[in-house]
Amino acid sequence: MTTLNDAVHWSAELGGGARVALVQAGTFRSDAGALLGPVPRILWDRLVQDEIDGEHRLLQALNCLLVETPGGRVLVETGIGERLADKARGMRGVEGDPIVPTLRRAGFDPASVDVVAVSHLHFDHAGGILTAGGARAFPRASFVAQRAEWEIALGENPRLVASYDQPELRLVRDLGLRDAADGERELLPGVSVIPTGGHSAGHQGVLVRGRTMTLAFFGDLCMRPWSANPRWVTAFDDFPLDSVAAKASLFGRAADEGWTVVLSHEPVHPVGRLVPDRDRFRYEPVV
């Protein structure tokens, strides 16, 4: 394991020339009750004592992965980005550098990214596709989300569209529809997206298979350590029963095959493993 510099939270060689770096594109805050969804407060209260603020919000990191392979570079997630209005930034408690300056500090030129893949199109994952001035932040990159996600994100269901910034998504819709995935797709040799649904209709995970290590990013199906329990889903999950089923199946594979897992919003211990624990899983951090 090597740390490139202080902009890189964690990095690892996966074998066969594949390497991954975790960069955190700032933080924001979300309501604790909404994040813990259907779970009774008495079960989660003690887990959040250290980070809950006066407005009952938790600190959520915007974890992004830069995957390097002999075939090219993939960026997983773009965070909130530079375009959110000041009022919304204040309401959501956004702090820290967005993805482009964070990547530069980590030593990666945004123009060297070949593929950008996002787990889904909610504002805190797809907000960094454009720069503040409206140019493409990753000018050479294709942009891969699931086609099912685009359809629901640009649709009209009032419950489902609340988490999407539709005016922003319309600006990148042509790029997004050009490269959209219909199910599982290998982006580059060893790097694949796999549809999961659940959190959103077209939510997807990313798997990176190196020669010695497999890394899994399950997006917002596995955002914090407590997400390891398949039944602990957020109130933001639009299809919670699908989340429970997808988590049980994917986490089982991750545990069986010893995958390294990166959590989408965990600020402190974002890299770990899933371990079977009675009828659920437990998250054990490695950093």
Ligand SMILES: [Zn+2]
């Ligand atoms: Zn999220």
